[in-house]
Each structure stands twice: as C-alpha cells, then as structure tokens.
Amino acid sequence: MREIPYLLTYPKPVLALIAYLLTVVAVGIFGFRSYQLFKKISAGQADPSRFLNKRKRFTNMLREVLTHTKMLNFTGTGIAHWFVMVGFVSLLGTLVTAYGQLINPDFALPIIGHFIGYELFAELIAWLTGIGIVTLIAIRQVTRFKKPARSSRFYGSGNKKAYYVEATILAVVFCVIALRGLEGALAGVTSWNWHYALSYPAVVAFNSLSTNQIENLIQIMAFTKIFISMLWFIVIGLNLTMGVAWHRFLAFFNLFFKRNPTSENALGPLPEMMSHGAPINFEDPKEDDVFGIGTAADISWKGLLDMSTCTECGRCQSQCPAWHTEKPLSPKLLIMAMRDHALAKLPADKPIEAKIVGNAHENAISLDVLWSCTTCGACVEECPVDIEHVDHIVNMRRFQVLVESEFPTELGNTFRNLEKAGNPWGANRADRDAWISEVDFPITKIESVIPEDVEYLFWVGCAGAYEERAKKTTKAVAELLYMSGVKFGVLGKRETCSGDPARRSGNEFLYQILSRENIETLQETFGTRGVKKVVVTCPHCFTTIGRDYKQQGFELQMVHHTQLLNQLVKEGRLKPVAKSEKKLTYHDPCYLGRHNQIYQPPRELLESAGIEITEMPRNQERSFCCGAGGGRMWMEEKIGTRINLNRVDEAIATGAEEVAVGCPFCRVMVSDGMVARESSVEVLDVAQALLRSVKPQA
Ligand code: SF4
Numbered sequence: 001m002r003e004i005p006y007l008l009t010y011p012k013p014v015l016a017l018i019a020y021l022l023t024v025v026a027v028g029i030f031g032f033r034s035y036q037l038f039k040k041i042s043a044g045q046a047d048p049s050r051f052l053n054k055r056k057r058f059t060n061m062l063r064e065v066l067t068h069t070k071m072l073n074f075t076g077t078g079i080a081h082w083f084v085m086v087g088f089v090s091l092l093g094t095l096v097t098a099y100g101q102l103i104n105p106d107f108a109l110p111i112i113g114h115f116i117g118y119e120l121f122a123e124l125i126a127w128l129t130g131i132g133i134v135t136l137i138a139i140r141q142v143t144r145f146k147k148p149a150r151s152s153r154f155y156g157s158g159n160k161k162a163y164y165v166e167a168t169i170l171a172v173v174f175c176v177i178a179l180r181g182l183e184g185a186l187a188g189v190t191s192w193n194w195h196y197a198l199s200y201p202a203v204v205a206f207n208s209l210s211t212n213q214i215e216n217l218i219q220i221m222a223f224t225k226i227f228i229s230m231l232w233f234i235v236i237g238l239n240l241t242m243g244v245a246w247h248r249f250l251a252f253f254n255l256f257f258k259r260n261p262t263s264e265n266a267l268g269p270l271p272e273m274m275s276h277g278a279p280i281n282f283e284d285p286k287e288d289d290v291f292g293i294g295t296a297a298d299i300s301w302k303g304l305l306d307m308s309t310c311t312e313c314g315r316c317q318s319q320c321p322a323w324h325t326e327k328p329l330s331p332k333l334l335i336m337a338m339r340d341h342a343l344a345k346l347p348a349d350k351p352i353e354a355k356i357v358g359n360a361h362e363n364a365i366s367l368d369v370l371w372s373c374t375t376c377g378a379c380v381e382e383c384p385v386d387i388e389h390v391d392h393i394v395n396m397r398r399f400q401v402l403v404e405s406e407f408p409t410e411l412g413n414t415f416r417n418l419e420k421a422g423n424p425w426g427a428n429r430a431d432r433d434a435w436i437s438e439v440d441f442p443i444t445k446i447e448s449v450i451p452e453d454v455e456y457l458f459w460v461g462c463a464g465a466y467e468e469r470a471k472k473t474t475k476a477v478a479e480l481l482y483m484s485g486v487k488f489g490v491l492g493k494r495e496t497c498s499g500d501p502a503r504r505s506g507n508e509f510l511y512q513i514l515s516r517e518n519i520e521t522l523q524e525t526f527g528t529r530g531v532k533k534v535v536v537t538c539p540h541c542f543t544t545i546g547r548d549y550k551q552q553g554f555e556l557q558m559v560h561h562t563q564l565l566n567q568l569v570k571e572g573r574l575k576p577v578a579k580s581e582k583k584l585t586y587h588d589p590c591y592l593g594r595h596n597q598i599y600q601p602p603r604e605l606l607e608s609a610g611i612e613i614t615e616m617p618r619n620q621e622r623s624f625c626c627g628a629g630g631g632r633m634w635m636e637e638k639i640g641t642r643i644n645l646n647r648v649d650e651a652i653a654t655g656a657e658e659v660a661v662g663c664p665f666c667r668v669m670v671s672d673g674m675v676a677r678e679s680s681v682e683v684l685d686v687a688q689a690l691l692r693s694v695k696p697q698a
C-alpha cells in the first residue's frame with residue numbers, strides 16, 4: 001500500500017506532464033505537416049487512371065506489402081525489413097501501455113494486457129524487430145565498407161537520416177524489452193513463465209531492485225520510450241523529404257496507385273502524354289497543354305507521391321547500367337533531386353519558373369543525367385515501392401525535345417532520318433526489302449490486303465531490314481518459318497519505323513506521325529481480319545507496335561520470334577537435330593525481358609538445339625543493359641566507360657565461345673563490344689542457333 005498517492009510523488013508527475021505535452025506537440029506537428037505534404041502532392045497534375053480498378057489495386061497492394069515481393073530480391077534485407085515493418089504496427093500497444101505506466105506502473109492494456117497470447121506476441125515481435133533492425137544496420141555498414149563510394153547502393157542517400165531512424169527503432173525495442181523485464185519484476189516473478197517467456201532474462205536482471213526502484217525505473221523507461229517516439233514524429237514532420245521515414249506511411253498509397261493495378265511492373269508501353277489529366281491531342285493541342293515535365297508544376301500527383309515515398313535504399317542505383325559505367329545518372333539521386341526540388345516549390349500561387357532540367361550547378365537534373373538513361377527498366381524492376389523512374393525521365397525528355405528543343409545533336413540527325421526516310425539510319429526507303437533478294441526461298445510481299453492463306457505478318461523492322469548483322473537474324477527467322485510451313489508475308493517498303501527511338505527519346509510528336517502511318521498500313525493490310533498475327537524480331541518494335549499502339553485503339557496479336565519458333569519446335573514443325581558443342585551464354589534484352597517478361601522461350605529454344613547455357617551472373621530480371629535503349633543507340637557515349645563493354649566483359653568471363661541475343665540492337669552493341677575487346681566470342685541471334693541445328697549445313 002502506498003502512503004502518498006502515486007501521482008503526487010515528485011518527479012513522476014513532471015515526467016508524465018512532459019510526455020503528454022510532448023505528445024500533443026508531436027501529433028500536432030506531424031498532423032499539420034502531413035496535411036502540408038498532402039497539399040503539395042495534390043498540387044500535381046491530374047491522373048484519373050490511378051483511381052480505376054480499386055479492388056485489384058487494394059489486393060495487389062496488400063500482397064506486395066505482406067509478402068514483400070520486391071524487397072525479397074535482396075533476401076536478407078527483405079526478411080529483416082519485414083519484421084521491422086510488422087514491429088512498427090504491432091508494438092503500438094506497448095506505446096499505449098507506456099502512457100498508462102507514467103501514472104501507474106502496474107498499468108496494463110484492458111482485456112488483452114495480461115493475456116498470454118498478446119504478451120508472447122508483443123515480446124516475440126519486439127525481439128524480431130530488434131534482430132531485424134540490427135541486421136539492417138549491419139547490412140548498411142558492411143555495404144559501406146565493402147563497397148566504397150559509387151559502388152555502394154547507399155552512396156548519395158541521406159545516411160545520417162537513416163542512422164537516426166535506425167537508432168530510434170533500436171532504442172524503442174530496448175525500451176519495450178526493458179519495460180517487460182521491469183513489469184515482471186514488479187509482479188514478483190521469480191521463475192520462468194509464459195507471461196514473460198522471452199523477457200525473463202530482463203526480469204531476472206531487475207528482480208533484486210526494491211519495489212520503489214522498479215516503479216521509478218518503469219516510469220523513466222516509459223517516459224524514454226514516449227520521448228524517443230514523439231521526437232521521431234517531430235523530426236520527420238519537420239523533414240518532409242525524409243523518405244527513409246515517410247515511406248512507412250506513403251508506401252501503401254504508392255503501391256495502391258501504381259501504374260498497373262496488378263503485380264505487373266511500370267514498364268513495357270510508355271504512358272501517353274497527358275495534360276491536365278487527359279491525353280494530348282497532337283492534331284489540335286490546347287493553348288494551356290503541358291508538354292512533359294518542365295517545372296515542378298508539370299509533375300503528376302502520382303509522380304510527386306513517388307518521389308516523396310523514395311526510401312533512398314539505392315536498389316535502383318545498384319542495378320543501373322548508367323551508374324555502373326561512371327555516368328552521372330543514378331535513378332535514386334534523380335528521384336531525390338526531383339523530390340527536393342518539387343517539394344520546395346509546391347504548392348505555388350504563381351507559375352513556377354525554375355526548370356527542373358538544365359545546368360548541373362543550377363538545376364535539379366543536368367542534361368547529362370537526363371540523356372544517360374537507356375530506359376532499360378532495371379530501376380523500376382528493382383524498386384520496392386514501385387517508383388516509375390522511366391516514365392519521369394521520358395516525360396522530362398519530352399519537355400526538352402518538344403518545348404526546349406534541347407537534346408544531343410546526334411539525336412537531331414536521327415529525328416531527321418526518321419522524318420525523311422522512315423528509319424533512324426536515313427537509309428533509302430527503296431532498300432527496305434533488299435534482303436529478300438539475298439534468300440533462296442520465296443517470300444510473300446503483301447502489297448495491299450494480307451492473303452487469306454497468310455497466317456502471320458512478319459514485321460522486319462528497320463534494323464532487321466538495313467543493319468547487316470540484324471539482317472542475318474531476319475533471314476534466319478524467315479527461313480525457319482518457311483521450313484516449318486508457317487505462311488507469312490512481309491510489308492517490304494510499306495513498313496516505316498515503329499517510332500520507338502523517337503518516343504523513348506522524347507519526340508512524341510514524331511512518334512505520333514510514325515505510329516499513325518504504321519497503324520494505317522496495318523489496318524489496310526489486315527482489313528476485316530479478326531485476329532491479326534504479327535511476328536517480330538525486334539523487342540523494341542514488339543513493345544511499341546504490340547503495346548504502345550493500343551493507346552491509339554489498335555490491337556494486334558504480337559509474338560516475338562523466339563516465342564513463335566519455340567512453339568514450332570514444341571509442335572514438331574521444326575526439328576533441331578545437330579547439337580552444338582560450343583559453350584554459349586545468353587544475353588536477356590531489356591525490352592524482351594524486363595519490359596515484357598519473356599525470359600524462358602529463348603532459353604528453351606537454345607536448349608532444344610542441344611545447347612547448354614552458361615548464364616552470366618546478371619541474367620533475366622537483373623540482366624545488364626547493352627546500352628542501346630531509349631534512343632541511346634543513336635547517341636554518342638562520351639561519359640564514363642561504355643555500357644556494352646561492361647556487358648561483354650561479363651559474357652567473356654563465363655568462358656563462352658558464343659553469345660546469343662534476341663534483339664537486333666543488343667546484337668549490334670554486343671558485337672561492337674566484342675570487337676573493341678578483340679575477342680573471338682561470336683555473337684548470334686537465338687534464331688541462328690536454331691537454324692544451324694535444324695539445318696546443320698547452314
Ligand atoms: S532505366 Fe536503366 S539506365 Fe535508366 S535510370 Fe533506370 S536503371 Fe538507369
């Protein structure tokens with residue numbers, strides 16, 4: 001029995017008062033700043049599509065959060081993070097208990113407070129959160145020391161902010177376990193029991209103290225726990241750019257509003273150019289249309305949410321081919337720079353004048369950063385909170401090209417070639433079907449409507465028609481289709497560039513012209529045919545014609561040649577007979593793999609030809625770009641080392657005698673890389689590997 005009412009014992013009431021006042025201040029600051037952040041994000045451009053398919057979005061968000069799908073790409077980090085995330089929510093009850101303990105050390109939550117299940121759960125989660133955060137701290141430190149400077153994924157992240165967050169979690173976990181020990185000591189526990197199953201060592205540590213000492217310690221520990229927690233709310237409230245903390249609240253929304261309502265990543269087709277929430281009509285644009293991202297005011301609210309959610313974990317940076325070859329572009333640093341710039345400017349009463357892209361010293365994003373991107377999608381694939389880097393980069397390119405007319409000079413030539421000749425090399429339109437004269441079997445040229453008996457339109461593409469190495473792929477595919485009895489035809493001179501180089505480098509206007517021309521040709525060709533089957537060797541054409549054109553209401557049934565040939569082998573219509581003894585590695589093209597998830601058909605095809613693939617360390621989802629995407633094929637690579645050399649070094653290191661590819665751009669880049677390395681490793685398309693097995697004398 002206490003002689004003096006507990007509340008009146010000095011200094012306990014003072015601590016309780018401070019804790020309650022601090023809580024009011026912290027909740028006030030956090031609430032007000034959350035509202036301000038909401039206003040800043042809401043000031044972005046409209047994007048109504050993000051509100052469609054709410055049920056699917058919710059299900060997918062829950063799945064991604066609970067199973068930590070992408071987090072587990074970095075397995076150790078993913079598991080550790082999962083427990084820290086669960087701990088953040090689950091240990092809320094211990095915070096409420098601490099408020100009660102400030103007044104009464106015996107306090108426990110009503111109903112569940114002394115329920116063994118709850119106590120065991122809280123203690124287990126506390127320990128696992130502690131182990132989780134220690135693991136994350138260790139991973140950060142080991143990464144820092146083992147991978148110095150740029151090679152660390154944490155390079156450029158706000159590491160001090162991360163240390164603060166980590167220290168807070170560690171301290172809170174310490175308080176939770178210490179409080180459990182003190183509670184056990186106060187309850188007079190002298191032997192292990194289920195109520196204190198995981199905190200019994202702490203109970204033992206405090207058992208020798210007097211009741212008064214234990215009560216005082218409970219109050220001090222409860223105060224410390226509340227103080228640390230409330231300080232954290234104040235600190236993050238005052239730092240809206242502290243994504244390492246804010247993602248705890250924003251990640252759910254970012255996952256819910258991601259580009260696709262399903263688990264599909266934000267790659268493949270490029271989103272239409274939107275202005276005020278609707279696609280721009282390029283034939284009759286409005287006075288106030290927004291063309292891409294020029295200033296903070298042009299970023300959509302989802303873009304702003306992306307940027308605010310970035311945890312600065314650097315997974316994207318760790319996979320970026322530009323960053324790995326000493327270029328200034330890091331997808332993480334780009335998102336952080338856009339965030340810092342945009343959150344400082346928004347919301348705004350007057351039009352914002354500060355441009356995002358420009359000079360490295362004055363603007364958030366330099367031109368070298370912007371134009372270094374190959375749109376390979378490795379960043380998007382890796383990001384655990386589904387940030388849409390490629391879309392933001394291309395939107396900034398759109399503004400640079402369409403409004404500022406500021407882009408690498410080489411691209412100017414490419415744009416002119418596309419306009420005049422319908423191909424990026426500026427080769428003669430009349431030579432587009434010249435390859436046909438180089439084969440010794442008949443090829444159907446479709447002059448107007450596709451004949452009834454022709455099942456597939458073979459879209460050859462610019463590289464397949466003009467580039468000497470890619471032409472070998474075209475001819476191999478045509479021969480294999482001919483041998484299998486598949487009826488196919490080509491458009492010959494009626495083809496023009498799909499528009500991929502124009503679109504991915506920001507020239508949406510030119511893309512619209514090229515795509516409209518192709519859609520008209522394809523509509524005329526297929527006439528009233530229901531299922532329009534097209535086979536293509538170029539993953540860039542595959543993506544643009546097969547997926548981007550849908551935005552203009554035109555749909556095809558598109559297959560990549562590796563898919564169709566694989567199917568023909570499985571059906572027995574192509575019979576590989578000769579087995580290659582050469583050691584071979586396969587390079588996953590970004591636009592076939594990450595952008596379209598086609599990983600197995602080329603591998604199965606190579607295996608069907610008796611080839612045992614020696615994989616490169618970076619394969620499938622983590623394949624390393626060849627350096628040609630996003631229009632980079634037609635730009636000089638002046639900064640850092642060459643991306644294709646980085647890739648061929650990896651291929652050579654496997655000891656392979658051959659590298660198989662499934663993309664004409666990759667073929668050019670990998671071949672050039674092998675030449676530069678004076679390597680004898682041969683580069684060939686998967687189709688050629690199949691052809692020599694089906695027709696050994698080839
Ligand atoms: S798309 Fe590829 S090159 Fe561009 S930022 Fe992302 S990882 Fe880097």
Ligand code: SF4
Binds near residue numbers: 385
């Ligand atoms: S963009 Fe995504 S992957 Fe990159 S640092 Fe931010 S959260 Fe991590």
